[in-house]
Amino acid sequence: MPNLAKQKNAAGKLIEFGMIRHTADEIAHRNHTDKGERPLRFQGQGKLLLALSQEDGLSQKELATRLNLTVQSTAEFVNKLVKKDLVTKEKSTTDRRKTIIRLTDQGRAAAETETAKVPEFLTTLTDTELDQLTSILTKINANLYDEINTADDTKSSKVQQAVSDWLRDWFL
Amino acid sequence: MPNLAKQKNAAGKLIEFGMIRHTADEIAHRNHTDKGERPLRFQGQGKLLLALSQEDGLSQKELATRLNLTVQSTAEFVNKLVKKDLVTKEKSTTDRRKTIIRLTDQGRAAAETETAKVPEFLTTLTDTELDQLTSILTKINANLYDEINTADDTKSSKVQQAVSDWLRDWFL
DNA sequence: CTTTTTAATCAGGTCCCCCTGACTAAAATT
DNA sequence: AATTTTAGTCAGGGGGACCTGATTAAAAAG
Numbered sequence: 539m540p541n542l543a544k545q546k547n548a549a550g551k552l553i554e555f556g557m558i559r560h561t562a563d564e565i566a567h568r569n570h571t572d573k574g575e576r577p578l579r580f581q582g583q584g585k586l587l588l589a590l591s592q593e594d595g596l597s598q599k600e601l602a603t604r605l606n607l608t609v610q611s612t613a614e615f616v617n618k619l620v621k622k623d624l625v626t627k628e629k630s631t632t633d634r635r636k637t638i639i640r641l642t643d644q645g646r647a648a649a650e651t652e653t654a655k656v657p658e659f660l661t662t663l664t665d666t667e668l669d670q671l672t673s674i675l676t677k678i679n680a681n682l683y684d685e686i687n688t689a690d691d692t693k694s695s696k697v698q699q700a701v702s703d704w705l706r707d708w709f710l
Numbered sequence: 711m712p713n714l715a716k717q718k719n720a721a722g723k724l725i726e727f728g729m730i731r732h733t734a735d736e737i738a739h740r741n742h743t744d745k746g747e748r749p750l751r752f753q754g755q756g757k758l759l760l761a762l763s764q765e766d767g768l769s770q771k772e773l774a775t776r777l778n779l780t781v782q783s784t785a786e787f788v789n790k791l792v793k794k795d796l797v798t799k800e801k802s803t804t805d806r807r808k809t810i811i812r813l814t815d816q817g818r819a820a821a822e823t824e825t826a827k828v829p830e831f832l833t834t835l836t837d838t839e840l841d842q843l844t845s846i847l848t849k850i851n852a853n854l855y856d857e858i859n860t861a862d863d864t865k866s867s868k869v870q871q872a873v874s875d876w877l878r879d880w881f882l
Numbered sequence: 883c884t885t886t887t888t889a890a891t892c893a894g895g896t897c898c899c900c901c902t903g904a905c906t907a908a909a910a911t912t
Numbered sequence: 913a914a915t916t917t918t919a920g921t922c923a924g925g926g927g928g929a930c931c932t933g934a935t936t937a938a939a940a941a942g
Contacts, residue, residue: 544841544844545833547840551843552832554851559854581929583929599890610892610930613892614928633938634939635890637890665713667845668713668717668719670843671720672716672719672723674835674842675723675724679723681834682731770920771920779899780901781920782903783901785922790898805919806907807907807919808919809920884941885940885942886942887941888940889938890935893932894933895930896930898927898928898929899926901926902924903923906922908918911917
């Protein structure tokens with residue numbers, strides 16, 4: 539029987555982490571672009587960016603299905619991203635109904651800084667700590683996948699699966 | 711010189727964790743209340759709840775300053791929370807300009823389930839892993855605090871400081 | 883060669899976070 | 913008592929994440 543107190547400690551730290559992270563990159567983004575640009579991350583436009591950096595040149599429909607969004611929402615996000623010069627839209631030549639979305643260099647860069655960049659706060663950890671953290675997170679993530687897949691109404695999970703595959707490619 | 715590869719691994723896992731967590735409790739909340747109620751957490755209404763569960767009976771102004779929001783935004787969130795029966799508003803008797811905000815039992819409960827509850831995914835970790843995680847997160851959080859405080863334009867940090875104090879009280 | 887299906891679009895809507903400006907009522911100052 | 917500061921309110925706005933409904937153009941099927 540694992541120690542409840544220890545669980546609570548960890549839980550508290552995790553919450554704290556979430557909170558601090560949140561304001562930390564709120565500040566980072568504020569200094570960066572002052573007005574406009576908000577965190578993005580794993581919703582809406584950010585989600586699109588992530589999906590595209592996993593596989594570029596998808597159609598809007600494809601994106602919508604992968605991200606579990608309606609085509610209209612997807613269109614909205616795509617258009618917003620186009621305005622920000624992070625993606626481009628072009629009609630498919632093989633099927634002229636389709637619109638193919640591609641990351642611009644800027645978009646790719648944006649997606650990468652959202653992810654690939656090693657956050658500052660990890661650089662002060664020792665190798666041992668990094669290993670520990672990685673293995674713990676692996677376990678936790680596996681749990682979360684389970685949680686999702688069991689509770690799931692046959693939606694959402696594929697997204698995560700896809701993106702996490704991409705992460706695996708990227709980091710291992 | 712710490713191993714860059716290890717850092718990348720950990721970073722990847724962390725991102726993955728963020729992502730999965732996000733959809734995991736998206737699903738959880740969806741099953742819970744179906745329509746309406748979204749995550750809350752560390753912004754807007756959620757932030758208020760957290761601050762209040764740290765110290766109840768604050769005035770709107772107090773809340774605004776602590777949370778680094780305008781009084782108008784604060785008022786908006788407070789009103790929304792009142793509608794949800796999570797907080798109450800009452801005029802101060804000593805200074806009739808002030809409006810004192812108090813958590814209802816429901817509000818307190820809401821704040822607690824946002825935090826105190828040990829997430830499922832922690833319960834499968836061993837004691838050792840929990841200790842490791844806690845100590846690593848402590849280190850990471852300290853780093854983030856530094857990051858915030860140095861980059862800071864004398865704002866934001868106090869909120870975090872306050873809430874994290876509260877967390878410390880709660881979990882230790 | 884018509885249907886039907888498919889990929890997109892426009893229009894309009896809901897709720898969220900957060901801000902500026904204008905204004906009132908009650909305290910604190912002068 | 914008159915002025916200024918303080919706590920709130922209302923009105924309005926910008927951006928974001930999503931959604932439903934209706935419509936168009938192009939491809940697939942009958």
